[in-house]
Amino acid sequence: MNQDSTSLNKRTEGDINMTPARESWLKTEVDERTAELLEKDARYFLHQSMSTPCLDVLKACEGPSFENISGKTYLDFHGNNVHQIGYGNPQLVENLIKQLQTLSFSPRRFTNEPAINFAEKLAFLTPSNLNRVLLTPNGSSAVGIALKLGRAITKKFKVVSFWDSFHGASLDAISVGGESVFREYMGPLMPGVERIPPPVTYRGIFENNEDKCLEYLEYVFSKENDIGVFIAETIRNTDVQIPSKHFWQEARKLCDTYGVLLVLDEIPIALGRTGKMFAFEHFGIEPDILCIGKGLGGGIVPQAAIITRDDYNVFGDISLGHYTHEKSPLGSVAGLTTIELLQNGGLLEKVHQDETYLETALSSLKKKHDIIGDVRGLGMLWGIELVKDRITKEKAVEQAEQVMYECLKQGLSFKVSSGNVLQLSPALTISREDLDKALHILDTSLTIVNGNQ
Incomplete structure (x- = not known):
C-alpha cells in the first residue's frame, strides 16, 4: 500500500x-x-x-x-x-449556579440529595428492573464499569463487539472498540475480545443481509463458551448505521440463549437524539447494562452513568466504579435539568x-x-x-x-x-x-x- x-x-x-x-x-x-x-x-x-x-x-x-x-x-x-x-442553556446555568452556592462537591462515603434524585430519575426512565445506577464523569469510564460488572455477574471474561465500533478512548474501552486509529501502537490490549463485522446495510461483508451477521454472532457464541458480554452501539453514531428491529430482537434472544449480557453503549445517542429518550426504545428490546453520557451533563458538566438490573446488586464487597466525582452534585443537577428539559420542553x-x-x-x-x-x-x-x-x-x-x-x-x-x-x-x-x-x-x-x- x-x-x-x-x-x-x-x-x-x-x-x-x-x-x-x-x-x-x-x-x-x-x-x-x-x-x-x-x-x-x-x-x-x-x-x-x-x-x-x-x-x-x-x-x-x-x-x-x-x-x-x-x-x-x-x-x-x-x-x-x-x-x-x-x-449555555439558561435554565441549566441558573440551576448550576444555585448548586455551586451550596454544595459543590460530595466526598467519598457521603451522598447528597441531587445525586439521589438523579439516580431515582434514571431508574424511573428505564424499563422493568433496570433500577441500579453508578455515576461517573465520562463515557469511557462508564464502559469500563460495564465491563467489570459483566465479569463479576457472569464469571466470564470474554467480550464480543463489532469491528468499527467506538466505545471510548481509555485502554479498556479501545480493547473492546473496533476502530484501528485508537489501537495503533497500543498492544497488547485486554485479552478475550472477539470482534465480528457489523450489520452494515450500505456496504461491507453483510451488506443488506443482517441475518448473516446474526448467524455469525451465534456461531461465535456457540464456539466460545466463556463469553460474558456482548457490547454494541444500539445505533452506530460515527457514520450512522441503524440496524433493523428484527436484528436487535434476534440478537437479544441470542444473548438470552447463551447466557451473555447485552451491554448497549448509548453514550452519544441517548437523551432525545433519535427522538426517544433511549435509542433501544425504537427496537422493542432492553439491555442488561446501559451506558449513557455526553449530553447527560447538558454540554457543561462532564457526566455519564451506567444503569443495570436490581438482580445484579450483589457486589457490595468490590469496587466497580469508585471515582472521585462519583456522586457529583453539579453533574447530578446537570443531568436532572437536561432530562427535565427533554421531557417537559417539547x-x-x-x-x-x-x-x-x-x-x-x-x-x-x-x-x-x-x-x-x-x-x-x-x-x-x-x-x-x-x-x-x-x-x-x-x-x-x-x-x-x-x-x-x-x-x-x-x-x-x-x-x-x-x-x-x-x-x-x-x-x-x-x-x-x-x-x-x-x-x-x-x-x-x-x-x-x-x-x-
Missing part, C-alpha cells in the same frame, strides 16, 4: 491535522491573533489525531452555535454529542418534526448531487455517505474533507466519519431557520466540490 493510500485509510474520523486542506485553512481562514494562539496551543498540548493541532480558537457558545475570537459564528452539527439542549416532539423535515431535505440533496451515495438517519442524527461512484461505492475521502472545509468557511461545523461520511448532529433546540441555513451551506459546498472534480 502506498503512502497516500495509508494516509487516506487513517482518516477514519476525518481530518487528521496533517493534510494540505488544513494547511490551506490556516493560511487563508485565520487572523493573526488566532494564528498566534493556535501556535501556542500546538506548542503546549500533546499532539494527537482528531485533536491538537486545532483549526480555530473559540470564545463563546450559545444555543446551536459557537463563536470564535474574531467574531465568526459556526452552526455546530458535531458538538461532541453533548449539546442536545443547546449550549424537545422530543420537535425532534420528530425535524426528522421528517431533514429526511425530505437530505433526500433532495441526494437527487441533486451524484457524489452522495447514501443518506441515513433517525431523529437528529444523520449520515451522508460520499462516494466517487454510486455503483462501485468507492469512498470519496478527499472530497469529504473538501466539503467539510467549504462548510467551515461558510460557518457550518460537523464531523467526518469513516473517511467519507458527513455526520450531522445539531442541537435539538435548533430553529428551523438555522436548520435551513445549514442545509444551504451544505448544498453550496457540495456544488463547489463537485464542480471542481
Whole structure:
C-alpha cells in the first residue's frame, strides 16, 4: 500500500491535522491573533489525531452555535454529542449556579440529595428492573464499569463487539472498540475480545443481509463458551448505521440463549437524539447494562452513568466504579435539568418534526448531487455517505474533507466519519431557520466540490 493510500485509510474520523486542506485553512481562514494562539496551543498540548493541532480558537457558545475570537459564528452539527439542549442553556446555568452556592462537591462515603434524585430519575426512565445506577464523569469510564460488572455477574471474561465500533478512548474501552486509529501502537490490549463485522446495510461483508451477521454472532457464541458480554452501539453514531428491529430482537434472544449480557453503549445517542429518550426504545428490546453520557451533563458538566438490573446488586464487597466525582452534585443537577428539559420542553416532539423535515431535505440533496451515495438517519442524527461512484461505492475521502472545509468557511461545523461520511448532529433546540441555513451551506459546498472534480 502506498503512502497516500495509508494516509487516506487513517482518516477514519476525518481530518487528521496533517493534510494540505488544513494547511490551506490556516493560511487563508485565520487572523493573526488566532494564528498566534493556535501556535501556542500546538506548542503546549500533546499532539494527537482528531485533536491538537486545532483549526480555530473559540470564545463563546450559545444555543446551536459557537463563536470564535474574531467574531465568526459556526452552526455546530458535531458538538461532541453533548449539546442536545443547546449550549449555555439558561435554565441549566441558573440551576448550576444555585448548586455551586451550596454544595459543590460530595466526598467519598457521603451522598447528597441531587445525586439521589438523579439516580431515582434514571431508574424511573428505564424499563422493568433496570433500577441500579453508578455515576461517573465520562463515557469511557462508564464502559469500563460495564465491563467489570459483566465479569463479576457472569464469571466470564470474554467480550464480543463489532469491528468499527467506538466505545471510548481509555485502554479498556479501545480493547473492546473496533476502530484501528485508537489501537495503533497500543498492544497488547485486554485479552478475550472477539470482534465480528457489523450489520452494515450500505456496504461491507453483510451488506443488506443482517441475518448473516446474526448467524455469525451465534456461531461465535456457540464456539466460545466463556463469553460474558456482548457490547454494541444500539445505533452506530460515527457514520450512522441503524440496524433493523428484527436484528436487535434476534440478537437479544441470542444473548438470552447463551447466557451473555447485552451491554448497549448509548453514550452519544441517548437523551432525545433519535427522538426517544433511549435509542433501544425504537427496537422493542432492553439491555442488561446501559451506558449513557455526553449530553447527560447538558454540554457543561462532564457526566455519564451506567444503569443495570436490581438482580445484579450483589457486589457490595468490590469496587466497580469508585471515582472521585462519583456522586457529583453539579453533574447530578446537570443531568436532572437536561432530562427535565427533554421531557417537559417539547424537545422530543420537535425532534420528530425535524426528522421528517431533514429526511425530505437530505433526500433532495441526494437527487441533486451524484457524489452522495447514501443518506441515513433517525431523529437528529444523520449520515451522508460520499462516494466517487454510486455503483462501485468507492469512498470519496478527499472530497469529504473538501466539503467539510467549504462548510467551515461558510460557518457550518460537523464531523467526518469513516473517511467519507458527513455526520450531522445539531442541537435539538435548533430553529428551523438555522436548520435551513445549514442545509444551504451544505448544498453550496457540495456544488463547489463537485464542480471542481
